[in-house]
Amino acid sequence: MNSIDSALVAARAQFAITISFHIVLAALTIGLANFLMVLEALWLWRGRKIYLDVYLYWLKVFALNVAVGTASGLILEYQFGLNWSRLSTQAGDILGPLMFYEVLAAFFLEAGFLGIMLFGLKKVGPRLHFFSTCAVAVGSLISAFWILAANSWMQTPAGYTIGADGRFIADDWWAIIFNPSFPYRLVHMTLAAFLGTATLVAGISAWQLLGQSQNSRTRLQFSMALWMVVAFSPLQMIVGDLHGQHSLKVQPQKVAAIEGSWTRPAEGEGEPLRVFAIPDMVEQRNFWELAIPRIGSLYLHHDLTSTIAALDEFPIDEIPPVPVVFFAFRVMVGFGLLMTGMGLVSLVLRWRRRLYSARWMFKGCVLMAPAGFLAMLSGWVVTEVGRQPFTIFALLRTSDSLSSVSRHQVIHSTWIILVFYLLIFGIGFWVLIRTLREPPGEDEVGPQPSLADETDRS
Template sequence: METFLGMDAVMLARIQFAFTVAFHFIFPAFTIGLASFLAVLNGWYLWSKDEAYLYLFNFWVKIFAISFAMGVVSGIVMSYQFGTNWSVFSDRTGPVLGPLMAYEVLTAFFLEAGFLGIMLFGRDKVGNTLHMVATLMVAIGTAVSATWILSVNSWMHTPAGFGINDAGQFVPENWWEVIFNPSFPYRLAHTLTAAYLTTAFIVGGVGAWHLLNGRRQNKGVRKMFSMAMWMAAIVAPLQIVLGHEHGLNTYEYQPTKVLAMEGHFETHENGIPLYLFGIPNQEEGRLDYAVGIPKIGGPILGKGWNASMEGLDAVPDDEEPPVAMVFWSFRIMVGIGMLMVGVGAWSLWSRYRRKLYDDTWLHRAALVMGPSGLVAVIAGWITTEVGRQPYVVYGEMMTSEAVSPIEADAVGASLLAFIVIYFAVFGAGVGYLIKLMRKTPDRAAYEDDIESGPIRSAGIVPGTQMPRPKGRTDQQPAE
């Protein structure tokens, strides 16, 4: 079998898709939550007439626009790979997954794209009411887009409502069962909540950076940090509950994945331990240097204290996923989730003591945790996708059966090209986003955008619907 750098075409195609989707995933994970945050900011501004919300909206809407654009561009590449590297998968699953992807474009992407321009540049042209409607439509569109994509992905994990025709293609027999397959509700709730938490910690990290840099009197900075910490305090514990329910669903339909996540190589006859740490040794079929809590794994999995459970030793070797990767990515995700809960609880304590904007150590912790949501969603994605191997459609189609008849050298060359281009293009984009985040959300920055920024370049000038703010909400100069 031909190889490239010691890897065959199947492994190279998997690495290429994993690399591109990991880059892509961080942008929707951010923009889904940010779109809703913008809708809240805009609504609060219209209701309260507090100009700080207007400054915050203007501050974050530019970041949203760039992130949205990078998400669209990075998403196009994945559809390209379906034709080049995964043509067999596309052919066999097309009758089921093709319509779902089309529905995502028709109902979600068009909704986002149709109203995005109004949200960015149309406040003065269409009035505050329609501008608010446009902002809501963009927020709804991002959530609807995630809904369809997660339905597609969930069907690949828990396929339902299908048959197989004479050509070996999966064909729909019950669209309700296809769309609302057994893992879809849990995966949707868990992923959307992860997106909102990701945005909250990025917003909180940016707010913390400004607080640490002497802008504690800036009303916009205080509001963004406060709103982010409320989100962390409320949603992070909820995410733990949703993750647990998702895990129970996964154990019901993909038990092998849970065994890899938990490091259960051996069968347990009298109680299931909960392994906290260890070093998976897949070749020997054991968890080396295991540190765990006896029997508590049973109740966590909905079983009794003395329950039994078959381990990976009861699974054929060729049906086991790469245990080490699944084991550690799961712990990274859970560990970050627990840290998020801790930061949320810390913020409540500081708020209770009226020290939310003066607690320097909380601000430092929030700054460090700023990108943590992005790390957690990537770790969760690795857990989910690597954990279903060696299947691409769980229990129905092997990954090795889905790859295109393509040479390893061709896949390897395109993979190297993607790595170079992605780091150059998206590295520059992320650098510019960080530059925007360093600016101060105040009147000076707002007026600068009106005079020389994208609002002026689009031919829009302040009018009766968006008057210039008449008073300062802070005393900090813009950067």
Template sequence: METTFLGLDALMLARIQFAFTVAFHFIFPAFTIGLASFLAVLNGWYLWSKDEAYLHLFNFWLKIFAITFAMGVVSGIVMSYQFGTNWSVFSDRTGPVLGPLMAYEVLTAFFLEAGFLGIMLFGRGKVGNGLHMVATLMVAVGTAISATWILSVNSWMHTPAGFSVNDAGQFVPEDWWAVIFNPSFPYRLIHTLTAAYLTTAFIVGGVGAWHLLRGRWQNKSVRKMFSMAMWMAAIVAPLQIVFGHEQGLNTYEYQPTKVLAMEGHFETHENGIPLYLFGIPNQEEGRLDYAVGIPKIGGPILGKGWNASMDGLDTVPEAEQPPVAMVFWSFRIMVGIGFLMMGVGLWSLWVRWKGRLYEDRWLHRAALVMGPSGLVAVIAGWITTEVGRQPYVVYGEMLTAEASSPLDAGAVGASLLAFIVIYFAVFGAGVGYLFKLMGKTPERAPYEEDIDYGPLRASGIVPGVQQEAPKGGNDRQPAE
């Protein structure tokens, strides 16, 4: 007899547990992938320019990187155990393909990061500047390589290729190049890495904006922090929208049902495909209630003509449809945040051109609010991708219901509750400490006499008031 826990069976509880742990885990590498590269840039600029503002920024973000990296490692290790406990059938059947890829990730990426992390963290002054720079670059490269292997594994589950199935039902590799470079991998790799860089840019920009709003505009490190983040937002956010569109076209080619759920196309369209901006998915009735859309523009967006036709979800058996509402809304959250990011980036270009990048308090408020937006967007993106793949765990080849371990619902439910309590207690404390570190002012470089404070005073930011110097700061306050 099948048991339940709080009305949920073991399969649903296992899915919720994995979703919770992977979402909790991914917010850390989504930040550290970009932050490692940011640290490499800061260190390189410091060595080239000898400007201590870059060194102060490097030291400021290095502490944050170390803690975030550690939390990502711990949460990743815990997550991996679920493959053996809750998803043993999946592990057994896909192990010959996915096992070696995960081993390569450890051998090439994790060892690279771990091997050079200590030099990066503690080596300045103990090894030469050249070796310290190499170590910083290797950590950055390691994070990117790690993402590459993980995305190859995940992409194969979406667009499986280069395999056969043996008599025991196991997926056996036949062509490793086809396995690794499966059809969706290049698109998902560039989209995910770009998302990580944008996530870091907006966190850095949000922290810089917070310090600017606190009146710390005379701190050169704060100004550079905010300026570099806004450059990244202005350049990369538009590119990310293009990369996302290309991934969407690839998804439509290989997983059309997912795209139908993302766009809310329950019905078949014979003469032009609308682009639905809003609506309430009604999967039971097979329609999008209160739909608001633009007629026929969906065709060109999907690479078709204005009068193109498209089969809807009404042509897909109900058992093969994903939960449409979750996919529909998570996709809109991701896309909406992407356009907001681009808007902030373009806004920053305008005020930079006007010479008011460090004065425009409304931009600073917007950047502060958008600080965690990248984390929200990447989680929404993963929900779109993973929930949209259902009911398959290996698309078209293996159902999620076939992949779970034969466990009692009570056991899975108890472990899920334990995960929730422990994660929020341990990682909540870690995130709280990160906020504390972010709230500290970067150590100030010597006071720059060439700064024109006139426009800042004229803007009414802190007229005639000396700013509070941070502890350990070494620059004097502007004279009245």
């Protein structure tokens, strides 16, 4: 491996580390912000203080998550200038404005109302405070909107022209923002954030119920989290199917890598479902393959005979690392099926009135706590590694996006980032465990104003 290749691998590894830390926190911000919005809305609607108590409990977790997430996000942004300056130079006219609007939403809308959300309930009244919670929740979704618009454009570029110097120039901003893959990715990622938050809240609540099974506030958050799993896990499967159908049209080699399909089956045989295999990039074949005939055609084309373009139909230097994509996709689907099963089991237990007495369910939910975020990370690996060897699909190679940096420079900066992350995340995790050790109780931060109080003041 030459010096350029080794520097490229090091830079990609650094970006993978930083994005893996940050994406979980960003998704948890989206999920918790909307969870808090629903809790406060229920308090205002029904007037039951139990919703406010749970809101105030998770508000502390949300504040901690935002603080740690902001620190990790700043490091992530700097890498575009440090390690990927050629990408920034070539596509900065398009990616720069999209990233700017994300910062605008995150720091002006989210951060602007975050202070009121955290400290203003006794000062501004319930209705204005609820508006602030809604603003933060909407701001988190707007932030995701712009980030996914930028990422989706790199996957399915549209609305651009290429100048004489090779730079991408914005030609149609509507086409750039609403590029072909953007709607699928936006919905898929938003649902992933909700599911990740739901399994985490359900797992933490189950852990608390193992110690205090009669706590009504813990029961409430446990129940709400499981309802989210019931509602969103089947919907995510439908969106994932639509996303896969679209990827088959615009990124066929990614789908071929997902399926581990090295050669196209004979006409009429259909595409098999490869449950397990060990893809070999050198031999260009699978070892230890366990496949079910025709089932791949069923979910890829919704019939039993169609096939997909195989990997041997593409130039060898334009196919992604097949083993990584192949296994990451199966991890994502596996966790997705487990979450769907978790939701179905919860429905059965509700029907039998045993949801709060089945300790085996509590233990299962504790084990499933990270499932949503692990599925999301696996899906992100499929998306990003499946795009290789390009940063801007089929137009700009990853090797041509790298800055003039050496492998040693990247490795040294990676160690610095890891030390910083371990410090920040270590402190954050310690505070989180101390916060979650006790389940939510009444009057988390003292007496709060009622709706009647606000009416009297007006």
